[in-house]
Each structure stands twice: as structure tokens, then as C-alpha cells.
Amino acid sequence: MYQDTEAEKLYSAIEEAARLVGAACSREKVWPVLTTFGGARENAMVVFSVLTGERHAGHLDYCLTIPPEIGDPYAHALANGLVTETGHPVGSLLSDIHAQGWEVSEHFTDCSAVNGFKKIYAHFPRDLQKVSKLADLPAMPRAVAENLALFDRYGLDDVAMIGIDYKSRTISLYFQFTPETRPEPETLRSMLRDIGLPEPSEPMLEFAHKAFRANFTLSWDSTKIARVAFAPPLGTGLNLSEVPARVEPHIERFATTAPRAYAGERMNLFAVKWLPTGEFLEVCSYYQVSAAYEPVRLMETHKEQA
Structure with a gap:
């Protein structure tokens, strides 16, 4: 899908980002x-990410937009040898999502710089879906239905994206908040306790x-929730000194000097x-981002009402 020069340019950027974090x-x-997943670079989103903590050292992930002309990214990944068919329900879930007729705005793939292809995301921010409806999809893990009461208890209802690893x-499951529905710190503490995750720090709750x-x-x-992540809006000029x-x-060097293709x-x-092993920070640096990328609009909305 990529022209060789485009692929080489992006590969060099991934290689440089990996070098910055010793990955x-x-x-x-x-x-x-x-x-496999190249496409029109001017409309693509590409982001590099790393996790803090010693156990995550030496790893860099990158995520990029899948071109819209690839109608079924999982089938495309299969055809190009990125993944093999196993008969597991994980291989059917994206087809179940597409069969619903939802307005999927875009797909992304998430990959490791050392281990390769990992995930596909289906993003439907303009057609939010109720988590109870998602639980009914044939290939969806039973754990979603088993946790509906917990989701309801903490006001988690509208899903904007599903990532399949x-x-x-x-x-x-990526739940969408408005500035008015963001959970309070004590609500987050109670939720993490109910899930059985480690006790959070006060500054991280506030963040x-x-x-x-x-x-x-x-x-x-398992019916247990494996991990939870909360992401404040992306933005320009974010300061790591404000992160608790x-x-x-x-990682600071990565956040401030990672390659990027925009002015x-x-x-x-x-x-x-x-x-279960503790609390960590995921640091993402955007290599390329389009004004049409939905979280950019949401970023402005949340900042206006912060």
C-alpha cells in the first residue's frame, strides 16, 4: 500500500523513536x-507510545490509520500474513461489529516495533453504542456482560471504540465522556477498588x-477486568512536569524530541x-495527526469546559 519512499520515511521515524527509549x-x-496497512498519508494518524516503569522498558508501540478502502482490516491482515486464523472468537468480533451497520469512521492498527502486528480498532465516535448492546455481539467475551452492573454503577455507558488484540x-472498550460526565476522583477510587486493582495515588486520581x-x-x-486506562485529551504543549x-x-526525551511530520x-x-502490577503512565507522541481526527475536536471541547 505504501510507496517505498513513504514506507522508508515512516520506518525511519519508528526506528528513531525506538532508539530514544532504548527499544x-x-x-x-x-x-x-x-x-499491508499503508495509505493516503496526508489523512493518516500515526502515534508512538511507551509506558513508564521498569517492566515496560525497551518497548515502543506505534498506531496508524488503516486506509478506508480496506473494508475488512482483519481479513486483509490474514491475507497478508500478519495473523493466522485460529477459530477463536477474537477472529470474528470485527465482522460482528461490521454486521451491525454502525457508522465506523475509521480503523487503526496498533503494533510493536519489535513484535509486530497486535491490534485493530474500530472507531465510531459519531455513532456511540451502548455497552449493553455490545455485550450481545456473538463473539464478544462473556466478561462484558458479566460486568454490565459495574459499568452501570459508575455511569459507563457510551462506547466510542473497540480495540481487538x-x-x-x-x-x-473505550467509553466516551463529556466534560459533565467525567467521573470524580473518589468515584474512580471506588471503581478501581471494586475491580480489584491496586490502590491509586491521589495525584493520579486527580489527573x-x-x-x-x-x-x-x-x-x-476470565470475567475480571484486566486493566483500566483514563486518558485526558491530547493537546499541544503538554508538560510532563504536570504529570503526577x-x-x-x-521517556521525557521521547515525549519532547520524538520524530514528527508536522509544524x-x-x-x-x-x-x-x-x-494488577500497579499504576503507570502511557506517554504518546503524535508523528502525524489530521484535523479530521475526532479526538482533536473532543480535545477542544474538553479544554473549553475544563
Whole structure:
């Protein structure tokens, strides 16, 4: 899909971002993704991301828009050898979503610089879906239905995106907030306690409270929620000194100097993640971003009402 020069330019940027954080970058794993999911670069979103914490050291992920002419990204990934068919429900979920006739604005793929293809996202921000409706999809993990009472208890209802991880066989539900429906810090604390995740710090709760989206990761193998993330809006000139978490020097260097293909101020996003092993910060640096990218509009809405 990419012209060779476009692919080489993006590969070099991924390689440079990986170098900044001391991560490995495998051309053997990255190049097939670029040639499979290339497209019109002027309309594409490309973002690099890393997690804080020693256990996440040496890893860089990148996410990019899948061209709209690829109607079924999973089938395309299969045909190009990025993933193999296993008969597991994870391979049917995207088809279930498409069968509903929802207005899917775009798809993304999320990949590792060293391990290759991981995920496909279906993004439907203009056609938000109730989580109870998603629970009824044939291939959806039973864990979604099992947690409907918890979602309802904490006002989690409208879903804007689903991420499907084909390697780990998990899904992520991305709940949409308005400035008026963002959960309060004490509500977040209670929710994390109910889920069984580690006790959060006060500063991280306050930071997460500003979220415009939250994502919950679940699997087919357990009814428990595996992890939770809250993302305040992306924006220009975000300052790591305002983030209430220790940020290693190499991640600060990444956040401030990672390659980008646009002029003006740098676009970043910092998200809080709670896993059974603790709380972490995901640091995202946008390599390319379009004004048509829906979170850009949401960013402005949330900032106006902050």
C-alpha cells in the first residue's frame, strides 16, 4: 500500500523513536505492517507510545490509520500474513461489529516495533453504542456482560471504540465522556477498588479525572477486568512536569524530541493505566495527526469546559 519512499520515511521515524527509549526495532516485523496497512498519508494518524516503569522498558508501540478502502482490516491482515486464523472468537468480533451497520469512521492498527502486528480498532465516535448492546455481539467475551452492573454503577455507558488484540486475545472498550460526565476522583477510587486493582495515588486520581475517554480491557478467559486506562485529551504543549508520576529521562526525551511530520507545537497524550502490577503512565507522541481526527475536536471541547 505504501510507496517505498513513504514506507522508508515512516520506518525511519519508528526506528528513531525506538532508539530514544532504548527499544528494539525489527524491520522484519515493522515492514510487513507498513506495506499491508499503508495509505493516503496526508489523512493518516500515526502515534508512538511507551509506558513508564521498569517492566515496560525497551518497548515502543506505534498506531496508524488503516486506509478506508480496506473494508475488512482483519481479513486483509490474514491475507497478508500478519495473523493466522485460529477459530477463536477474537477472529470474528470485527465482522460482528461490521454486521451491525454502525457508522465506523475509521480503523487503526496498533503494533510493536519489535513484535509486530497486535491490534485493530474500530472507531465510531459519531455513532456511540451502548455497552449493553455490545455485550450481545456473538463473539464478544462473556466478561462484558458479566460486568454490565459495574459499568452501570459508575455511569459507563457510551462506547466510542473497540480495540481487538489478536496476540493477547483481549478486547478494550473505550467509553466516551463529556466534560459533565467525567467521573470524580473518589468515584474512580471506588471503581478501581471494586475491580480489584491496586490502590491509586491521589495525584493520579486527580489527573485521571480530567479524562475524555476510559478504556477497559477484558478477555475470553476470565470475567475480571484486566486493566483500566483514563486518558485526558491530547493537546499541544503538554508538560510532563504536570504529570503526577515519575517519568524516566529516556521517556521525557521521547515525549519532547520524538520524530514528527508536522509544524507548530508538538501533540502529545498522557494516559493513566492501572494494572494488577500497579499504576503507570502511557506517554504518546503524535508523528502525524489530521484535523479530521475526532479526538482533536473532543480535545477542544474538553479544554473549553475544563
